[in-house]
Amino acid sequence: MPKATPPDEGARMVPPIGSDQGDGARLPADFVAVAVTTCGAEFAARPDGGQDIVMAEKRTEDPAAVAALAAALLLPDLPGTAPACTADAVVLPWFVLHDANGGWVRPGVPHDDCRKPRREVLAALSALRGSSVSQTPIGEATSALSARTGCADTHADMIAVSAGFGTEAAPATAPPAEAAQLRLCLYHVPESQLGGGKPAGTLRSGTVLTAEAWSALRAVFPPAAKAAPCAEASDSFALLQPVTSGPATYVELSGCGRTMQDGAGLAAGDPKLTAAILTAAS
Numbered sequence: 001m002p003k004a005t006p007p008d009e010g011a012r013m014v015p016p017i018g019s020d021q022g023d024g025a026r027l028p029a030d031f032v033a034v035a036v037t038t039c040g041a042e043f044a045a046r047p048d049g050g051q052d053i054v055m056a057e058k059r060t061e062d063p064a065a066v067a068a069l070a071a072a073l074l075l076p077d078l079p080g081t082a083p084a085c086t087a088d089a090v091v092l093p094w095f096v097l098h099d100a101n102g103g104w105v106r107p108g109v110p111h112d113d114c115r116k117p118r119r120e121v122l123a124a125l126s127a128l129r130g131s132s133v134s135q136t137p138i139g140e141a142t143s144a145l146s147a148r149t150g151c152a153d154t155h156a157d158m159i160a161v162s163a164g165f166g167t168e169a170a171p172a173t174a175p176p177a178e179a180a181q182l183r184l185c186l187y188h189v190p191e192s193q194l195g196g197g198k199p200a201g202t203l204r205s206g207t208v209l210t211a212e213a214w215s216a217l218r219a220v221f222p223p224a225a226k227a228a229p230c231a232e233a234s235d236s237f238a239l240l241q242p243v244t245s246g247p248a249t250y251v252e253l254s255g256c257g258r259t260m261q262d263g264a265g266l267a268a269g270d271p272k273l274t275a276a277i278l279t280a281a282s
Contacts, residue, residue, distance in 0.1 A: 030075060031070075033070045034063075037095065040055070040094065041092035050142045050145075054137050056134055057133040063126050073097075075120055078115055081113055086114070149183070149203070154202055157198075157199045159234070160196075162260060162266060163266060174221035175246070182242055183208050183241050184238060184277065187202060188251070189233075213280045217280050221274045222269060226265065236254050237251060
């Protein structure tokens with residue numbers, strides 16, 4: 001990206017509420033824009049099926065789109081006297097406008113009655129269809145394992161969370177037999193997370209159970225019985241989640257082997273259930 005422009009060309013601006021684009025000097029009325037460059041974070045697919053978060057730089061030279069943004073940026077601020085405003089933040093991409101001589105400006109953005117960017121600016125930015133100039137990876141969004149299994153890369157151990165808060169809710173039995181498809185995800189809780197208020201597990205395997213596998217697994221779910229007090233932390237757990245929608249069921253794979261369904265209390269587990277889950281996931 002180009003170096004920062006001098007203050008009189010629109011740099012060193014104070015961002016408006018909920019925006020990372022400046023609220024200082026506006027686009028000069030005599031500036032004739034011929035292109036727009038935007039920078040922002042987006043997802044990019046990897047060959048292995050996962051996704052990266054990248055900082056993408058794009059350039060738009062479509063005359064109509066560039067002119068629409070320039071016109072929107074020349075609009076005045078509204079009074080900022082709306083009687084009620086929503087609390088959602090509006091985050092704009094970093095953008096600059098270029099002229100035909102190679103100069104550029106990063107202008108401030110006119111705001112509406114809620115001190116948010118005017119909708120005309122938002123519409124003009126949304127209409128930009130720039131060509132990619134560069135993509136710089138800044139982090140992994142989704143692993144290949146997550147993409148392949150449909151399981152989240154990380155998930156909170158809700159049994160540990162519930163045990164920490166305590167609950168008087170009655171325990172539940174297995175997920176309903178009529179559940180069409182269940183996704184089974186296995187998580188490992190690193191030692192650094194054990195004993196915390198909301199330990200997070202990292203995905204180690206996952207699959208969508210066949211009808212036969214789910215039938216065999218459900219057959220070894222123990223009857224609903226309140227779990228005994230437990231002081232032993234579990235370093236792994238399983239998550240059973242309907243593919244479409246429905247409550248999740250958690251099973252400790254070590255420690256006390258307790259189970260829990262969303263909205264219900266902690267239930268006693270059974271070693272047979274743990275073994276069946278590991279078999280189904282293999």
